[in-house]
Amino acid sequence: MSTRESVKGDLDVVVVGAGFAGLYALHRLRGLGFSTTVLDGASDVGGTWYWNRYPGARCDIESIDYSYSFDPELQREWQWSERYATQPEILRYLGHVADRYDLRRDIRFSTRVTSAAWDGGAARWRIRTDRGDDLRCRFYVMATGCLSLPKTPDIPGVERFRGETYYTGRWPHHDVDFSGKRVAVIGTGSSGIQCIPIIAQQAAALTVFQRTPNFSRPAHNGPVPAAKKAAFDADPAAYREAARWSRAGVPMNYSEVRALQVSEAERLAAYEAAYASGDLLALNAAYADVGTDPEANETVCEFLRGKIRAIVRDPATAEALCPKDHFYGTKRPCIDTNYYETFNLPHVRLIDLRRDPIRTITERGIDTAAESLAFDVIVFATGFDAMTGAIVAVDVRGRDGARLAAKWADGPRTYLGLMTTGFPNFFTITGPGSPSVLSNMVVSIEQHVDWVSDCLVHMRAERLDVIEPTPAAEAAWVQHVDDCAQITLFPRASSWYMGANVPGKPRVFLPYVGGVDRYRKACDEVVRRGYLGFAFDGPGGARCNDGVVVRLQLDVAMLLERLESLGLPAIETMSVADARAFSRALAAGRPPGPAVGETVDGLLPGAAGPLAYRCYRPASPGPHPIVAYFHGGGWVLGAHDSDDPFCRDLCVRSDAIVVSVDYRHAPEDRFPAAADDGFAAVEWIAANADRLGGEPGALAVCGWSAGGNIAAVVCQRARHAGRPGIVGQVLVNPVTDCDFTRESYLHNADGYFLTTALMRWFWDHYADPADRTHPKASPLRATDLAGLPPALVVTAEFDPLRDEGAAYAEAMAAAGVEVQHLPCRGQIHTSVVSVDVILSAAGARAEIGAALRRFFANARPAERRRAGSR
Ligand SMILES: Cc1cc2nc3c(=O)[nH]c(=O)nc-3n(C[C@H](O)[C@H](O)[C@H](O)COP(=O)(O)OP(=O)(O)OC[C@H]3O[C@@H](n4cnc5c(N)ncnc54)[C@H](O)[C@@H]3O)c2cc1C
Numbered sequence: 001m002s003t004r005e006s007v008k009g010d011l012d013v014v015v016v017g018a019g020f021a022g023l024y025a026l027h028r029l030r031g032l033g034f035s036t037t038v039l040d041g042a043s044d045v046g047g048t049w050y051w052n053r054y055p056g057a058r059c060d061i062e063s064i065d066y067s068y069s070f071d072p073e074l075q076r077e078w079q080w081s082e083r084y085a086t087q088p089e090i091l092r093y094l095g096h097v098a099d100r101y102d103l104r105r106d107i108r109f110s111t112r113v114t115s116a117a118w119d120g121g122a123a124r125w126r127i128r129t130d131r132g133d134d135l136r137c138r139f140y141v142m143a144t145g146c147l148s149l150p151k152t153p154d155i156p157g158v159e160r161f162r163g164e165t166y167y168t169g170r171w172p173h174h175d176v177d178f179s180g181k182r183v184a185v186i187g188t189g190s191s192g193i194q195c196i197p198i199i200a201q202q203a204a205a206l207t208v209f210q211r212t213p214n215f216s217r218p219a220h221n222g223p224v225p226a227a228k229k230a231a232f233d234a235d236p237a238a239y240r241e242a243a244r245w246s247r248a249g250v251p252m253n254y255s256e257v258r259a260l261q262v263s264e265a266e267r268l269a270a271y272e273a274a275y276a277s278g279d280l281l282a283l284n285a286a287y288a289d290v291g292t293d294p295e296a297n298e299t300v301c302e303f304l305r306g307k308i309r310a311i312v313r314d315p316a317t318a319e320a321l322c323p324k325d326h327f328y329g330t331k332r333p334c335i336d337t338n339y340y341e342t343f344n345l346p347h348v349r350l351i352d353l354r355r356d357p358i359r360t361i362t363e364r365g366i367d368t369a370a371e372s373l374a375f376d377v378i379v380f381a382t383g384f385d386a387m388t389g390a391i392v393a394v395d396v397r398g399r400d401g402a403r404l405a406a407k408w409a410d411g412p413r414t415y416l417g418l419m420t421t422g423f424p425n426f427f428t429i430t431g432p433g434s435p436s437v438l439s440n441m442v443v444s445i446e447q448h449v450d451w452v453s454d455c456l457v458h459m460r461a462e463r464l465d466v467i468e469p470t471p472a473a474e475a476a477w478v479q480h481v482d483d484c485a486q487i488t489l490f491p492r493a494s495s496w497y498m499g500a501n502v503p504g505k506p507r508v509f510l511p512y513v514g515g516v517d518r519y520r521k522a523c524d525e526v527v528r529r530g531y532l533g534f535a536f537d538g539p540g541g542a543r544c545n546d547g548v549v550v551r552l553q554l555d556v557a558m559l560l561e562r563l564e565s566l567g568l569p570a571i572e573t574m575s576v577a578d579a580r581a582f583s584r585a586l587a588a589g590r591p592p593g594p595a596v597g598e599t600v601d602g603l604l605p606g607a608a609g610p611l612a613y614r615c616y617r618p619a620s621p622g623p624h625p626i627v628a629y630f631h632g633g634g635w636v637l638g639a640h641d642s643d644d645p646f647c648r649d650l651c652v653r654s655d656a657i658v659v660s661v662d663y664r665h666a667p668e669d670r671f672p673a674a675a676d677d678g679f680a681a682v683e684w685i686a687a688n689a690d691r692l693g694g695e696p697g698a699l700a701v702c703g704w705s706a707g708g709n710i711a712a713v714v715c716q717r718a719r720h721a722g723r724p725g726i727v728g729q730v731l732v733n734p735v736t737d738c739d740f741t742r743e744s745y746l747h748n749a750d751g752y753f754l755t756t757a758l759m760r761w762f763w764d765h766y767a768d769p770a771d772r773t774h775p776k777a778s779p780l781r782a783t784d785l786a787g788l789p790p791a792l793v794v795t796a797e798f799d800p801l802r803d804e805g806a807a808y809a810e811a812m813a814a815a816g817v818e819v820q821h822l823p824c825r826g827q828i829h830t831s832v833v834s835v836d837v838i839l840s841a842a843g844a845r846a847e848i849g850a851a852l853r854r855f856f857a858n859a860r861p862a863e864r865r866r867a868g869s870r
Helices: 020-031 072-077 087-100 190-202 226-234 236-244 264-277 282-286 294-311 315-321 441-462 471-486 516-528 554-566 576-588 644-654 673-687 706-721 743-747 756-766 802-814 839-858 861-869
Strands: 008-016 036-039 113-119 124-129 134-142 164-167 182-186 205-210 216-218 334-336 348-352 358-361 365-368 372-374 377-380 395-397 426-428 466-469 534-537 543-545 598-605 610-617 624-630 657-661 694-704 728-732 791-798 819-828
Touching (some): 008 124, 020 036, 072 236, 182 190, 226 236, 236 441, 236 516, 264 294, 282 294, 294 315, 315 348, 471 554, 554 819, 610 673, 624 706, 644 657, 673 694, 673 706, 694 706, 694 839, 791 839, 819 839
Parallel strands (some): 008 036, 113 395, 164 377, 205 348, 624 657, 624 694, 791 819
Antiparallel strands (some): 124 134, 365 372, 598 610
């Protein structure tokens, strides 16, 4: 480390880190007139590419993409020599950037920041370093990297080894010669997979210690592919813009087809093409559900295992190299050059630590449970304390001396991955809660640096000194980040994305999985709406613009965007016949829902003639309780089989027979035909429970939308008539009233699939205005709701019917009915019934199944008998 005087100073901005992020931050901020100093523990620029000098280190996002876009001149003058550049080339690039923009003069190298404390009185951060520096700044930016703090290997005896030890993430600057040596490599993540084939070329003997096998496939590295270069050169600006608005920061087409929708031959051909492409993202892009559906993902896993088995000659080694404990993509997948082939070399050996764990490292080597091995060199490729490690390694103190590490003890809490409440004027570049490691990091870095720079310019213009996110905005973002993760397979893996590689680290999914494009849109919207979710203070005045930027669930937003892009006509503009054909066509393409034991179609007597029904029986042995189900469709559309996937889901989750009954539709048969049919059907089902394979007396009703209306009305009529006995009712987004003035009708009038205009169309077809207030049409208007069966009422936040559903739940509860109201955050009218489409509603579907089971379990046997005898 060079010697230098410790420095004091008062700056606009202190940036920690001189990698891709810190360099660009310095360039931008300085260019905007902010006095800026960068501090880095390294002796030169480069960050990741300064520290990771191990043999074989290179990027796995193509270099054309993995490079700055902020200056067209820079783009023009720098040509990459390879498709995936090596560490030395990337480091040269960053050195070139530092020189080109004269950045080094404002960077203090070999300087580690140890603490940062907010002084509220002075509205300054006070930064201290291991060089005795004491800096004050208005804004503190941590560009400390997501993968910059190597994890200390949790292996006993590490310090005892007398041979050479190397850490891939802290590789020395001198050449390391493995010739003639016995080398151990511990770890088979990205770094291990890159260095193992190269070390094997030199070493006399190489032993690889593997805890978790990873999915890897050939990178097919070489010169920059001509097609890629042509696409870029044709219009670099357009290419970069496409990257900024892509899912992962690389222009790429993602399939909208589900993996199991196509034949095995077609699927394998798609996987072969992705495999041959050498593109890290290609397998994920091959089918829409690779990241969300276990069965779809397993087809990728098995394809890749087949490749490993075909390459590695020793079957036991091949099997040990085949990942079986995680879904493809839920741990960072790798691309390699001759990784699996390396295990065919006679001097290379794999030790599977799951079978033969390391007991200890000794002076001369490594003792496993089974043997004692001698080595000259041990290479630790054991990964990083990712995303939060480098941030909380600094003692960061916010308002009132609060410690960041304490605030994040149960997982990081940020707004947009950019800021955290209680720590004013503190920014993280690619912080947790942003796309970061799930994206091409350079694209994400540039976006964050630009956002922060623009924010500082805004504050300067508005004479504002202090910025901080509001607690509500932060809480909602944390929730959104988690909601998004939960619909994917990511949380099921013990990965560093989940903090699982570091003992004691909370298991929280750290990055934002919603995509670079969607994330950028949210950040832009925050600004457009006057820095929504932020509070400011300063001579320009104090202001707080509290609010939540993303409220729809990710999959709901994607579905709505897709529907909008199709430019479908509004149903209420169609004839009834066309509307029915249209809704049948929409339903035709949806996933089928889970398998049930069997389905049987039949006819039952309605109030004015036979009604079709479909009976879904569980695979488990009967007799089962029965759920009488009424489909949605505004009394106009649909049939006994139109909610087929949802009925299957209900059947499986409740382990009950589901009898989905048709009813007469409007406008052919107007009010009260549907309600009368509903009641007649339930009476018939109760009387014929035996015939249906059901348990007499164990009868519940369920309905969605207009079907929820019928289910509610049926319960009221059954109570009034004293028959049949109904042990519970599940009303999913039910129509309960004809009043269009409730807030949810006004706020959700348009844009969420079910519109206010469509609801008017439905009502107009179903009932005359004079009839609509009748409790058989508007069950909320019944004078007495006491004595109704226990109920679960499900409502969706973005549904015109939300408030009337909630009002019905409230009214029943007020009348002494046992009611559970399940408001579904970020959902729309169709979410719950969209099985295997809206995955974020799976929790609500599980609650419905649980409620039905509870209704049946709670129904007292005597009551059941009584009900059964009717
Ligand atoms: C081997 C490897 C390959 C990768 N390949 C890719 C790829 O192909 N594509 C991709 O998108 N991403 C890749 N990444 C991720 C990579 O980290 C980012 O792409 C990018 O380099 C991060 O830049 P950064 O400036 O944010 O952080 P870094 O490059 O990590 O720089 C952070 C700097 O902060 C300094 N620092 C941290 N704490 C302190 C402190 N307290 N005081 C002083 N200095 C501090 C560190 O010394 C470091 O120099 C790879 C990572 C690794 C490890």
